[in-house]
Amino acid sequence: MSTIFDEEAMTQGTHTPVLGASHAVSAPQPEAILRWDNLTYEVKSKDKQNTWRTILHQISGTARAGETIAIIGSSGAGKTTLLNALSGRIVGGRLSGSILYRGAKRHPGSFKRINAYVQQDDLMHPMLTVHETLTYASRLRLPNIHYTPEQKADRVNNVVRRLRLEAARNTRIGNATVRGVSGGERKRVSIGTELLTDPRLLFLDEPTSGLDSNSSELVVELVKGISAEQGIATLMTIHQPSARIFNMFDKVILMSQGRIVYFGATSTAIEYFAGIGHQCPVHENPADYFIDLMTLDYRTDETLAKSREQIKGLADTFELSEKRGGSVSSSSVAGIDKSHLALDGEAAVAHSLPRNNWFYEYGTLARRDWLNLLRNVPFLVGQLVQGVFMSLLIGFMFFNLKYDSLGVQNRLGVVFVIIVNATFPVIMPLLTLYYQERDIMIRERSSATYRVTAFYVSKLTTFLPLSFVSNTVFFTGVYFISHLTFDAGKYFVGLATFFSMITVSVSYLLLIGSAVKAMDVGFIVAPVIVTIQLLFGGLFAVPSTIPAVLRWIRWVNPIQYGFSILAQNELRGQEFSCSPGRQCYATGDDVVLAYSIGRFTIWQNILLLLMLGAVQCVAGYMFLRWVARPRYIWL
Ligand SMILES: Nc1ncnc2c1ncn2[C@@H]1O[C@H](COP(=O)(O)OP(=O)(O)OP(=O)(O)O)[C@@H](O)[C@H]1O
Secondary structure, three states: OOOHHHHHHHHOOOOOOOOOHHHOOOOOOOOEEEEEEEEEEEEEOOOOOOOEEEEEEEEEEEEEOOOEEEEEEOOOOOHHHHHHHHHOOOEOOEEEEEEEEOOEEOOHHHHHHHEEEEOOOOOOOOOOEHHHHHHHHHHHHOOOOOOOHHHHHHHHHHHHHHOOOHHHOOOEOOOOOOOOOOHHHHHHHHHHHHHOOOOOEEEEEOOOOOOOHHHHHHHHHHHHHHHHHHOOEEEEEEOOOOHHHHHHOOEEEEEEOOEEEEEEEHHHHHHHHHHOOOOOOOOOOHHHHHHHHHOOOOOOHHHHHHHHHHHHHHHHHHHHHHHHOOOOOOOOOOOOOOHHHHHHHHHHHHHOOOOOOHHHHHHHHHHHHHHHHHOOHHHHHHHHHHHHHHHHHHHHHOOOOOOEHHHHHHHHHHHHHHHHHOOHHHHHHHHHHHHHHHHHHHHHHOOOOOOHHHHHHHHHHHHHHHHHHHHHHHHHHHHHHOOOOOOHHHHHHHHHHHHHHHHHHHHHHHHHHHHOOOHHHHHHHHHHHHHHHHHOOOOOOOHHHOOHHHHHHHHHOHHHHHHHHHHHHHHOOOEOEOOOOOOOOOEHHHHHHHOOOOOOOHHHHHHHHHHHHHHHHHHHHHHHHHHHOOOEOOO
């Protein structure tokens, strides 16, 4: 089949086979959306010399409106690195060369709203349906000043239709425990959320991984169709595509060892390789054949050296043919008409979308959080059952307390256990949820969807009421079954203390979940710190006897404040009957004095608790900003 590239090769008077899109001169080319030149990416090696390892070697190319480009290569070829560099999501290392969006340098703020990136892992709220997921994405991503609610709904319906999601419209996304949409549908929902904003550029990292061949074909076919129709320049990395999928792409970038072995029309790839002595057998999948050519053969030292030589030869040949054909690089940076720069730069900014106001963002996020939470029946039932079970267990363990010498010890025990119950059982389940949602937020933020504060406040205002409600059952059950001193004032002070402790615990989990990036590390750190607080809580060791070097812990120990409040609330003003032969405190005030838990009054303790919660909350927010802050390298 004759292509525009063949014609150019002929005008050059060379037999060099077909080349990249940039060589086309005979037909009007679609607009070049993205152009990259001499892109080189290096990372520090972990060896003793700290040398730089080159991951991408002087890579150049162009992505035009409406075309779908596959980046193909063996594992470790640098496909994802190239995709990340082009989409502005590369972290760490050294990136050089140039990347231009419509001829202008990219602006981090506006570029991330113009391009869409579909990650390999589809992070979404498992309890929302396909339609709800897309609806919330449209509310969060599309600005109200440009779109009415009806227009947003229309967009969602369009995406559902275009991505053939009608049948799954009301199916939940699901996760490992809740059955939801199929893998292919899930991927299409991910793509759909990105298409809502009408991106100019679409990047997809391994969109077919884990999918069967039919689902993979459908995903590529739909993406290609939408890209062509809407003039989106699409780049995707893909592992070993079938021959049918391979032939769907307009262009392919074949990569090996960080270098380009071929970049040009898919239809001419076989011809190109045949021209340099590698004829793809008739019945072989061309993608498999090319990947074999580009893969290092580790069987023996000899085969390794030979395959390395072959790959170098392929990359050198392509580089040479690029130069002969008037390469992408040589016609790029230097050749750009600078008068377009300002104009195109402005165009880039104009296409970027303004933000919605904070309250709208918060309201939308809070609604989405509540919906996701209230649909999580196993989690809610677990919370309730845990509360009821623990209240019965602890209530009957300290059943019907008396005002005698044993009653003193048991009263201290029960109030301590109540305080402890406002820590672990609150922190651990919510920490899991927070980690999952934090990662969704980081993904959504990479396309500037909403503010970190809106997310953080939304988490606080869903976790707190949920914990209050589920733990009130526990507190009330224990209070009455164990027969703690009943008087409305004491009960409500106790409940207020319990809520204050829960507030501190929620702010603590937000702090740990924000400050500790890795979830498994967070799950080690969180209980260790609470265990230390528990040991220094005032029941096991009298605070005044703890060595000065450790005594400071009390100031940052919510358990000690909480225990002091509940113990004072329970004991002050009480009188106890003393049995002969037992150690005995005649009054509750004596107990408070003996255990050194009356340093601060009840209200001072509550104030200190709330201050601690506020400090943790603010610190958590600062850490989250730091964790969520993009550290992308820009060119
Ligand atoms: N920040 C980094 N630090 C160290 N090495 C890196 C870094 N980024 C990429 N690499 C290395 O660069 C090479 C290319 O990585 P990349 O993820 O781009 O490959 P890939 O072609 O996408 O592979 P796969 O198909 O297996 O995902 C790999 O050897 C990888 O270990």
